[in-house]
Amino acid sequence: MSTTALSEDRNADPTFYLVEEDDHHHETGGGTILGFWIYLMSDALIFATLFATFGVLSTSYAGGPTPREIFELPLVALNTAILLVSSITFGFAMIAMQQGKLGGTQLWLVITALLGAAFVGIELFEFGSLIHEGATPQTSAFLSAFFTLVATHGLHVTFGIIWVGVMLVQLAQRGLHVENQRRLMCLSMFWHFLDVVWIGVFTFVYLLGVLR
Amino acid sequence: MNDATHTDAAHSHGDTHGHSFTLRGYVIGFLLSVVLTAIPFWMVMTGSFDPQATAITIIAFAVLQILVHTVSFLHLNSSSEGGWTLMAYIFTAVIVLIVISGSLWIMFHLNANMMPMSGDGGFGS
Numbered sequence: 001m002s003t004t005a006l007s008e009d010r011n012a013d014p015t016f017y018l019v020e021e022d023d024h025h026h027e028t029g030g031g032t033i034l035g036f037w038i039y040l041m042s043d044a045l046i047f048a049t050l051f052a053t054f055g056v057l058s059t060s061y062a063g064g065p066t067p068r069e070i071f072e073l074p075l076v077a078l079n080t081a082i083l084l085v086s087s088i089t090f091g092f093a094m095i096a097m098q099q100g101k102l103g104g105t106q107l108w109l110v111i112t113a114l115l116g117a118a119f120v121g122i123e124l125f126e127f128g129s130l131i132h133e134g135a136t137p138q139t140s141a142f143l144s145a146f147f148t149l150v151a152t153h154g155l156h157v158t159f160g161i162i163w164v165g166v167m168l169v170q171l172a173q174r175g176l177h178v179e180n181q182r183r184l185m186c187l188s189m190f191w192h193f194l195d196v197v198w199i200g201v202f203t204f205v206y207l208l209g210v211l212r
Numbered sequence: 213m214n215d216a217t218h219t220d221a222a223h224s225h226g227d228t229h230g231h232s233f234t235l236r237g238y239v240i241g242f243l244l245s246v247v248l249t250a251i252p253f254w255m256v257m258t259g260s261f262d263p264q265a266t267a268i269t270i271i272a273f274a275v276l277q278i279l280v281h282t283v284s285f286l287h288l289n290s291s292s293e294g295g296w297t298l299m300a301y302i303f304t305a306v307i308v309l310i311v312i313s314g315s316l317w318i319m320f321h322l323n324a325n326m327m328p329m330s331g332d333g334g335f336g337s
Contacts, residue, residue, distance in 0.1 A: 091238035
């Protein structure tokens with residue numbers, strides 16, 4: 001008796017799973033995209049608190065250097081351009097993914113990662129020269145807030161680069177299957193989100209700082 | 213293998229249908245961003261404009277550019293995920309504005325009231 005029940009269950013199971021899969025099919029990766037979006041929104045709140053801290057402390061120089069004395073806008077403009085270009089190269093990777101072109105996706109991801117690495121490299125160079133000039137995080141509340149905010153963004157970009165590396169390994173091993181497409185969509189959102197945060201950084205930290 | 217690629221192709225069609233990764237969308241977003249980035253940098257680096265007007269302009273451009281990125285790169289629209297991504301975005305935007313403007317407002321007044329030895333009565337003014 002129990003065997004019949006079991007076999008009936010087994011018969012019922014496939015239809016059940018098929019329905020699930022069909023649902024999944026139409027819903028674009030199930031709840032993953034929405035869940036990742038909500039993570040990004042909570043990350044935005046972290047940056048909001050750091051921006052608020054920087055805003056409050058942005059004129060607390062404690063006798064240390066002012067933004068106008070230490071910020072080099074050409075370097076910031078270069079970094080902004082690099083991050084903006086990396087945004088569209090990631091877009092090209094997503095278009096190649098959509099067309100099912102594995103090679104194109106990998107190529108654009110590599111270019112995006114290299115641009116990201118250049119961004120982080122220039123930022124580290126900037127931090128190095130600031131610290132060399134004596135503008136360390138310990139100098140003033142303004143510099144503490146500056147280093148915290150900008151380095152948090154830089155750390156995010158660093159983890160984005162690591163994630164691109166992981167995806168390149170996954171793509172090389174298993175190609176553009178559904179799971180990898182979903183992961184690439186999440187990574188795409190992460191990368192573009194970092195560019196959105198950088199708009200706030202270059203506007204409110206660098207440009208308004210030099211204006212002040 | 214053949215089967216797998218077949219399903220993948222079908223999936224990729226279904227997956228990206230609602231997200232519209234078009235070359236045109238990315239290029240338009242990129243060109244708008246270039247303009248919205250270049251003008252603020254140019255205004256500040258030439259330094260030949262009124263600081264107050266420059267500040268207002270670059271903040272307005274930043275807000276515009278954030279919206280451009282959100283629509284053309286993050287593909288936010290009212291229909292994706294049943295509208296919940298848009299709801300979460302609006303909610304977050306409200307909280308971000310409250311946190312930043314609220315902090316600045318409170319701390320500005322706190323600083324004004326803590327002004328040491330100003331002598332001319334900073335409280336009432």
